[in-house]
Amino acid sequence: MIRENAWRFKLVGALFFVLPVLILFQVVRVRVDPVKAGEILEKGKEYSGQYKTITPPRGRIYDRFGFLLASNVEVYEVGIELQDVKNPKTIAQTLSMVLGLDYTQVLGAASREASENLVYVVLTDNVSQEKIMQLETIVKNMEATYGSSRGKDVPSLRGLVYRPHLMRTFTEKSTGSNIVGMVNFEGKGFYGVEGKYNELLAGEKATIFVSFDPNRVQELPKIAEGASLILTIDREIQRAMEEILDDAIVSSGSESGTMIVMDPQTGEVLAMATTPRLDLNEYWNYQKIFTKDTPFNKAISQAYEPGSVFKPLTMAAALDTGTVTPDTKFIDTGVFEIGGIYIYNWNQGAWGPQDMQGCLQHSLNVCLAWVASQVGAKDFYQYMRAFGIGQLTGIDLAGETPGRLKIPGDEDWYDADLGTNAFGQGVAATPIQMATSISAIANGGTMMAPHIVRSIINEGYQHDIENRVVGMPIKAETAKTLTNLLSRSLELESSDALIEGYRVAGKTGTAEIPTPFGYTSNATNASFVGWGPLDSPQFLVYIWLEKPESSPWGSVVAAPVFRQAVEKLVVLMNIPPDAIRESLFGQ
Amino acid sequence: MILVVIALVAVFYLHISAEAAKIGREIQKMQGTIEVREREIEDLQSKLAMLMSSAEMRRRAEAMGFQASIPDETMYILISGYDERQPAVLAPSSSRQVVRAPVTPPEYSESLLDWLDRSFAKYILPKLEVKP
Numbered sequence: 218m219i220r221e222n223a224w225r226f227k228l229v230g231a232l233f234f235v236l237p238v239l240i241l242f243q244v245v246r247v248r249v250d251p252v253k254a255g256e257i258l259e260k261g262k263e264y265s266g267q268y269k270t271i272t273p274p275r276g277r278i279y280d281r282f283g284f285l286l287a288s289n290v291e292v293y294e295v296g297i298e299l300q301d302v303k304n305p306k307t308i309a310q311t312l313s314m315v316l317g318l319d320y321t322q323v324l325g326a327a328s329r330e331a332s333e334n335l336v337y338v339v340l341t342d343n344v345s346q347e348k349i350m351q352l353e354t355i356v357k358n359m360e361a362t363y364g365s366s367r368g369k370d371v372p373s374l375r376g377l378v379y380r381p382h383l384m385r386t387f388t389e390k391s392t393g394s395n396i397v398g399m400v401n402f403e404g405k406g407f408y409g410v411e412g413k414y415n416e417l418l419a420g421e422k423a424t425i426f427v428s429f430d431p432n433r434v435q436e437l438p439k440i441a442e443g444a445s446l447i448l449t450i451d452r453e454i455q456r457a458m459e460e461i462l463d464d465a466i467v468s469s470g471s472e473s474g475t476m477i478v479m480d481p482q483t484g485e486v487l488a489m490a491t492t493p494r495l496d497l498n499e500y501w502n503y504q505k506i507f508t509k510d511t512p513f514n515k516a517i518s519q520a521y522e523p524g525s526v527f528k529p530l531t532m533a534a535a536l537d538t539g540t541v542t543p544d545t546k547f548i549d550t551g552v553f554e555i556g557g558i559y560i561y562n563w564n565q566g567a568w569g570p571q572d573m574q575g576c577l578q579h580s581l582n583v584c585l586a587w588v589a590s591q592v593g594a595k596d597f598y599q600y601m602r603a604f605g606i607g608q609l610t611g612i613d614l615a616g617e618t619p620g621r622l623k624i625p626g627d628e629d630w631y632d633a634d635l636g637t638n639a640f641g642q643g644v645a646a647t648p649i650q651m652a653t654s655i656s657a658i659a660n661g662g663t664m665m666a667p668h669i670v671r672s673i674i675n676e677g678y679q680h681d682i683e684n685r686v687v688g689m690p691i692k693a694e695t696a697k698t699l700t701n702l703l704s705r706s707l708e709l710e711s712s713d714a715l716i717e718g719y720r721v722a723g724k725t726g727t728a729e730i731p732t733p734f735g736y737t738s739n740a741t742n743a744s745f746v747g748w749g750p751l752d753s754p755q756f757l758v759y760i761w762l763e764k765p766e767s768s769p770w771g772s773v774v775a776a777p778v779f780r781q782a783v784e785k786l787v788v789l790m791n792i793p794p795d796a797i798r799e800s801l802f803g804q
Numbered sequence: 805m806i807l808v809v810i811a812l813v814a815v816f817y818l819h820i821s822a823e824a825a826k827i828g829r830e831i832q833k834m835q836g837t838i839e840v841r842e843r844e845i846e847d848l849q850s851k852l853a854m855l856m857s858s859a860e861m862r863r864r865a866e867a868m869g870f871q872a873s874i875p876d877e878t879m880y881i882l883i884s885g886y887d888e889r890q891p892a893v894l895a896p897s898s899s900r901q902v903v904r905a906p907v908t909p910p911e912y913s914e915s916l917l918d919w920l921d922r923s924f925a926k927y928i929l930p931k932l933e934v935k936p
Contacts, residue, residue, distance in 0.1 A: 281891045282892055383846055431826070788875060
């Protein structure tokens with residue numbers, strides 16, 4: 218019996234011998250071959266856990282008083298787990314009804330066979346919680362009604378899944394949109410602070426391995442979260458300025474408008490209103506709204522010939538160099554020849570004997586061209602460079618352009634340019650450049666760097682951005698003299714910019730718009746720049762209305778906008794009238 | 805006797821392993837909950853901000869009969885000790901030093917064998933290295 222079965226024992230014995238040898242051989246082979254070992258370890262890791270990408274919430278954006286301008290809201294990605302689908306028709310019908318998706322497309326997607334390479338199909342994304350709750354109710358009702366039924370055509374939403382994630386949302390919609398910027402579907406910021414600080418706001422994505430084995434659970438690594446920003450913008454001022462600007466554009470028939478409110482003592486931009494604007498929650502309308510070459514933010518991205526609002530800079534250079542004093546006399550004959558061209562006044566008239574007060578008050582091109590010629594090209598352009606004309610201001614917004622200031626030595630600079638530049642022609646500057654340069658006059662000769670971000674909150678700490686001096690283009694005494702000249706000019710002209718109870722200084726500007734054939738168009742750019750209260754300036758307002766139709770003059774269309782703006786500003790900024798302020802301080 | 809001791813150690817080890825696995829699973833669940841809560845906080849903050857948006861606040865103010873103030877109607881009174889509205893401070897200043905909470909100690913994540921290994925390295929090995 219034993220002998221008869223001996224071969225069986227030998228076979229079992231051989232198997233018991235061969236199998237361990239094979240296992241040992243395989244172990245040695247794997248150990249010896251590190252590539253193979255790596256592959257096997259990697260394969261083993263696949264089954265022991267999963268890689269998970271953690272996207273930190275994008276940092277928030279607040280206005281200067283802590284009101285949210287941009288934050289994140291929970292939305293859902295809706296998709297189908299193909300291997301779980303029971304009835305594609307029910308899924309297609311439900312999603313077309315609740316989410317408005319195309320029935321045929323959803324049916325096609327839900328009917329696909331699951332394979333090794335295809336297990337999940339995304340149908341739509343950024344679905345609101347309300348819609349998901351509707352879907353959940355339908356799923357619940359369907360399970361209750363048909364859950365126990367069997368058969369191919371039994372209605373079922375099995376396979377339908379929704380995954381939550383965060384999406385950018387903008388509380389103030391289009392208010393301040395040109396400053397805030399937008400965020401696309403992939404979470405990348407464009408324009409404004411969203412574009413400028415994209416990497417800081419986005420934080421750092423991290424992929425980590427999460428083990429299925431609870432014994433190997435690890436503390437989640439600390440991921441660099443997106444930093445939050447506190448802006449210098451006051452949302453109430455921003456909204457008020459946008460309303461005033463929109464009304465001004467409609468009433469003047471202007472093509473577009475821009476308005477900047479800044480604190481000349483700190484460089485903080487309190488409001489920056491431009492048109493067109495975009496509801497940032499509907500960023501996909503960008504191309505419809507910003508047609509052709511329309512910049513996202515004209516205040517920083519569109520240079521234009523500013524016209525007479527440039528004259529304070531010319532006068533500042535002349536006063537600072539001592540070339541003229543307020544009492545310097547000039548006989549205005551109505552024409553001034555420089556570099557082979559003739560300069561005329563805005564009304565083509567001759568204004569006779571004038572002092573510098575009269576030159577500014579009547580905005581005389583002839584006088585200012587003469588003043589520039591007396592200063593001389595070298596000093597004049599040195600001053601203009603010191604004021605930052607033709608250079609980036611460095612404002613912390615994406616898309617700033619430097620404008621253009623031709624200087625002696627440039628191929629396209631001619632002697633005549635000194636005369637025309639004196640009254641803001643032949644020079645291109647952005648509104649933020651103009652506001653910054655003139656803020657030096659308002660701030661006693663010290664020019665502050667314009668900025669939008671007040672503080673950065675990173676890793677639980679608030680880092681306040683220090684106000685930065687970018688230059689002192691003129692002496693304090695010059696700034697004071699010029700401020701008085703400009704303030705007196707407004708008063709003598711009974712300007713529409715004047716506000717009862719508040720002493721302000723300012724200058725109008727009307728600039729012809731150059732065409733490829735010269736200044737042949739009747740269209741103008743109307744501007745106004747003003748600041749106050751004069752004893753301690755807290756606001757500087759720069760206004761630009763593009764191609765107004767009701768009147769071409771800045772004094773008619775832009776000066777009243779300044780008054781409206783200041784009437785709002787003094788209330789929103791709690792600035793009492795001069796007399797009351799003096800009496801209050803006296804107490 | 806040996807078998808009993810081995811069985812006791814095995815039971816003890818099994819119990820510790822089961823407890824560790826249970827705690828590990830709870831940690832995983834809590835990590836998931838933290839993720840959900842963080843999303844909810846973000847979402848609720850956004851919804852609160854929408855309710856306090858300038859347009860919404862104005863609508864509510866107008867509904868209650870308020871209207872925007874104009875300079876002529878504004879009265880200024882000096883109140884000693886009143887500080888005007890200050891820009892937002894939403895986090896401690898970066899100049900302040902804050903002591904961070906310690907990281908999770910190894911006892912919370914290591915296995916029994918890891919602990920024995922660490923204890924061995926900590927208490928036994930240094931003694932073995934001591935020379936007479």
